[in-house]
Amino acid sequence: MKSSVMVLQGLSLCKFCQKRLGFKLGKDNSEGEENSCYVCGGMMARVKPLAEEIVAKLGEYEYNTFLVGASVPHTVLDNEDELRSRFKIKGRDSVKSQITKLLSQKVKQQTGKAVNYSRPDLTVLASMNEGLITINLRSVWLRGRYVKLRRGLPQRSSVCGICSGLGCAECDYKGRTIDSVQSKISDFLTGVFAAEGCNFVWLGSEDDNSLVSGSGRPFYVEVTKPKKRFAMKEVLTSRGNGGKRKTFFRTKEVQIKELELLERRVTDVPQFEITAQVNLKRKTDAPPFGDSQIESLEKNFSNVLTSVRLSRKFRTVQKEIRGISCKTRDGGETIELLLNCDGGIPLKKLVSGQDETVRPNLGAYFSSYEIDPEKPFDILNVTMKKGSTMIPGLGKDTPALNDLGYDSN
Ligand SMILES: [Zn+2]
Numbered sequence: 001m002k003s004s005v006m007v008l009q010g011l012s013l014c015k016f017c018q019k020r021l022g023f024k025l026g027k028d029n030s031e032g033e034e035n036s037c038y039v040c041g042g043m044m045a046r047v048k049p050l051a052e053e054i055v056a057k058l059g060e061y062e063y064n065t066f067l068v069g070a071s072v073p074h075t076v077l078d079n080e081d082e083l084r085s086r087f088k089i090k091g092r093d094s095v096k097s098q099i100t101k102l103l104s105q106k107v108k109q110q111t112g113k114a115v116n117y118s119r120p121d122l123t124v125l126a127s128m129n130e131g132l133i134t135i136n137l138r139s140v141w142l143r144g145r146y147v148k149l150r151r152g153l154p155q156r157s158s159v160c161g162i163c164s165g166l167g168c169a170e171c172d173y174k175g176r177t178i179d180s181v182q183s184k185i186s187d188f189l190t191g192v193f194a195a196e197g198c199n200f201v202w203l204g205s206e207d208d209n210s211l212v213s214g215s216g217r218p219f220y221v222e223v224t225k226p227k228k229r230f231a232m233k234e235v236l237t238s239r240g241n242g243g244k245r246k247t248f249f250r251t252k253e254v255q256i257k258e259l260e261l262l263e264r265r266v267t268d269v270p271q272f273e274i275t276a277q278v279n280l281k282r283k284t285d286a287p288p289f290g291d292s293q294i295e296s297l298e299k300n301f302s303n304v305l306t307s308v309r310l311s312r313k314f315r316t317v318q319k320e321i322r323g324i325s326c327k328t329r330d331g332g333e334t335i336e337l338l339l340n341c342d343g344g345i346p347l348k349k350l351v352s353g354q355d356e357t358v359r360p361n362l363g364a365y366f367s368s369y370e371i372d373p374e375k376p377f378d379i380l381n382v383t384m385k386k387g388s389t390m391i392p393g394l395g396k397d398t399p400a401l402n403d404l405g406y407d408s409n
């Protein structure tokens with residue numbers, strides 16, 4: 001049998017390594033002798049079957065672009081380096097780039113998808129040592145708004161109190177509470193994209209007992225490891241209107257509106273202002289609120305700046321209150337305050353004056369009243385403003401805006 005392995009001063013090289021390093025190619029192939037290749041020890045012969053395996057695996061994903069990377073055992077790299085310096089070989093592909101080229105070509109031919117170096121939909125990592133294939137899927141980012149129709153539903157999930165995060169029947173083996181806006185939106189999107197999970201960035205938050213109406217509260221969401229990357233496009237286009245101003249998800253508790261795909265990951269979020277209604281009720285035997293107090297309140301809190309002390313930080317931020325209107329009901333038994341202000345003011349603290357977190361606040365006006373714990377405040381509208389806030393450390397464990405001091409609206 002003829003040998004494909006060229007004998008170079010007593011060294012054997014397989015046809016891949018000969019070609020790559022610029023030696024004159026031997027004639028035929030012989031499986032047996034490839035294993036004795038001085039550089040790769042026969043590793044190059046395993047590239048083709050691995051490519052077939054990659055193509056088969058990619059069949060379960062939706063993607064347009066891909067990138068292949070390879071990890072190669074150190075001994076192979078060292079052998080190649082040594083040979084290069086011994087024969088003064090310069091300006092040729094390394095064994096690693098030859099492998100990635102071979103794999104990429106094969107995948108491209110068989111799937112018709114394109115290689116993308118900067119932002120591939122998915123990345124294939126071939127570990128040549130163990131013959132393992134790892135596939136990483138680029139996240140999908142979306143923006144939307146949610147409407148909350150049931151009191152007592154928290155915005156965010158918390159660690160499950162029963163299993164402390166390990167996963168149990170109560171939390172559907174998620175380790176986090178499932179009765180939340182977060183969990184419901186996450187279930188919906190995870191299903192649509194056949195994804196692993198969702199990371200949220202909320203534009204503010206509200207009390208568990210608050211409702212969110214109007215066009216809803218904006219949020220950004222990263223859908224991680226989406227197997228069906230294009231699923232949402234179909235949903236968006238099938239509902240027409242470019243996918244805007246539509247309800248995409250509708251239950252008795254939560255609705256998603258204005259959902260849209262984003263081109264890139266989100267690194268900063270817009271500033272926003274809110275319209276909210278705060279509900280107060282009179283404490284026993286206390287005198288009811290009078291017209292002169294209403295007048296004074298409305299006048300003193302029109303276009304004023306208030307400073308908000310950020311939680312866990314010795315820092316304050318200035319926020320604007322554009323206007324407050326006050327309505328008494330049932331002879332002063334209850335009060336409805338309609339507030340229009342910047343996002344990021346903790347509304348309960350603004351009204352109660354508690355801890356002087358917000359200054360000036362309405363505490364002095366409402367000593368005879370308390371915020372109704374059953375329905376403390378409702379968000380009627382959220383509007384985006386110019387200007388934006390950076391989201392620090394986004395990616396690993398996406399921080400909610402609460403961590404930036406946006407406590408309770
Ligand atoms: Zn070789």
Ligand SMILES: [Zn+2]
Nearest residue numbers: 160163168171
């Ligand atoms: Zn649990």
